[in-house]
Amino acid sequence: MVVAALGAAARGWPVFPIAVGDKAPPRGFTDWETRATRDPDRIRAWWRRAPYNVGIATGPAGLVVIDLDVPKPDQRPPREWDLPGIGDGADVFALLCQRAGIPIEWETLQVRTRRGGLHLYYTAPPGPRLPSTNGSLGWLIDTRAWGGYVVAPGSHVALPDGVGSYRVQHATMPAPLPPSLFKLLTPAPLPAKRPVHVPIANDRHSAYLRAALDRELAHLAAAQPGQRNRALFGAAAALGELIAGGALPEEPVKELLEQGGGDLGLARAEVARTINSGLRHGAHRPRRLATV
The missing domain is CATH 3.30.2250 (Prim-pol fold)
Incomplete structure (x- = not known):
């Protein structure tokens, strides 16, 4: 060869x-x-x-x-x-x-x-x-x-x-x-970004959840060519565990992930499929935060 x-x-x-x-x-x-x-x-x-x-x-x-x-x-x-x-x-x-x-x-x-x-x-x-x-x-x-x-x-x-x-x-x-x-x-131009607010309860877990969001989005933004789809799946799966456990709301998190995938140059349909697949994967292992 x-x-x-x-x-x-x-x-x-x-x-x-x-x-x-x-x-x-x-x-x-x-x-x-x-x-x-x-x-x-x-x-x-x-x-x-x-x-x-x-x-x-x-x-x-x-x-x-x-x-x-x-x-x-x-x-x-x-x-x-x-x-x-x-x-x-x-x-x-x-x-x-x-x-x-x-x-x-x-x-x-x-x-x-x-x-x-x-x-x-x-x-x-x-x-x-x-x-x-x-x-x-x-x-x-x-x-x-x-x-x-x-x-x-x-x-x-x-x-x-x-x-x-x-x-x-x-x-x-x-x-x-x-x-x-x-x-x-040629991919259609992405719509203009708008700020996405992820509502998080102001309790003792709020700092942890903000850090989790920031960490996954930072990992996604740093993904190299050839690893970007995998990075998007991983971020969606990790955050999907928190969504399934009731700690994060699904729709604004999906929107943040969609923006991140678009910034990496991934096709819109591919981004949507990968996020949905990652969220489903994460939902199999819901992460529930302690309430006491």
């Missing part, structure tokens, strides 16, 4: 190790977006340790990759995409572009993923950084730009939901991301 890693780096794409047989970096390998490199010596040093798979940090590589997935055997489309002719992410993407009057630029580097999905590689335009998204465009469509990565061709993944290799299907240079697609992928 070192050959694949060196080949991607030679194209100007910073790479980093992905765990053998997996799609995630090895345990303890954090800040992959800043540690990804094109340095051949560092790449060889990494791959001497293990036959890693290869990750491409799409933001630093100047890439936007549209990931068109295929459904799992028991997966059904949501109501808005349960339409004739819609069977996978490629069908959704084609319909999405048709509705928007956007021609699809298929003449670009294409990589077939291990479960039969498709990665379309485009070069990112200069100017504002596009964030990565998870499902916000449509069913089975993700995008990988800043804050995201793709598993490079040649990598082999063996996970419970599918086993297979990533392989180049159409070998050509990545085409520039068409302006029409850039517009489609």
